Amino acid sequence: MARHPGRPHRHVSFASPTLRITERQHRRILAHCYDGLPDEACGLLAGPVDGRDEPTGVVSAVYPCRNAEASARTYTVDSRDLITAMRDAESRGDQLIGVFHSHTHTVAYPSPTDVEQAMEPAWLYVIVSLKDGEPVLRSYRIRAGEIAEVAVVLERSVTSS
Numbered sequence: 001m002a003r004h005p006g007r008p009h010r011h012v013s014f015a016s017p018t019l020r021i022t023e024r025q026h027r028r029i030l031a032h033c034y035d036g037l038p039d040e041a042c043g044l045l046a047g048p049v050d051g052r053d054e055p056t057g058v059v060s061a062v063y064p065c066r067n068a069e070a071s072a073r074t075y076t077v078d079s080r081d082l083i084t085a086m087r088d089a090e091s092r093g094d095q096l097i098g099v100f101h102s103h104t105h106t107v108a109y110p111s112p113t114d115v116e117q118a119m120e121p122a123w124l125y126v127i128v129s130l131k132d133g134e135p136v137l138r139s140y141r142i143r144a145g146e147i148a149e150v151a152v153v154l155e156r157s158v159t160s161s
């Protein structure tokens with residue numbers, strides 16, 4: 001069983017791959033975003049990749065990280081947290097496949113700064129908006145300045161953490 005955490009507006013098709021996170025991972029991401037207030041919070045995602053180093057969309061680990069900028073408007077994943085997450089992902093035979101961050105007062109859509117800073121064409125860029133009462137989580141590919149939304153499916157299974 002799976003459900004969409006929010007209905008996309010206006011999009012008729014999604015880029016691949018579909019991001020698949022467990023409800024536990026979803027809760028962990030949201031909790032870290034709330035913990036970071038009033039600043040933007042950020043973290044990394046690990047998962048398997050295919051033969052072309054493209055993520056399959058499955059998430060094997062969520063790494064809450066420090067925002068090195070300690071800012072309500074921008075984020076940079078702390079470099080030590082990045083190295084720790086990368087080593088852990090590789091020890092699982094996986095890779096880092098994405099990054100999440102919160103938008104405290106804006107919608108869950110990449111800002112111009114997010115697009116400029118998106119250096120990893122293979123990654124999934126997850127944005128959590130906290131601007132309304134209910135958090136909104138969406139995911140994107142950002143390649144060569146082009147934004148494409150990918151679908152997010154919450155998995156009920158608890159086979160991964």
Ligand SMILES: [Zn+2]
Nearest residue numbers: 103110111114
């Ligand atoms: Zn942003």
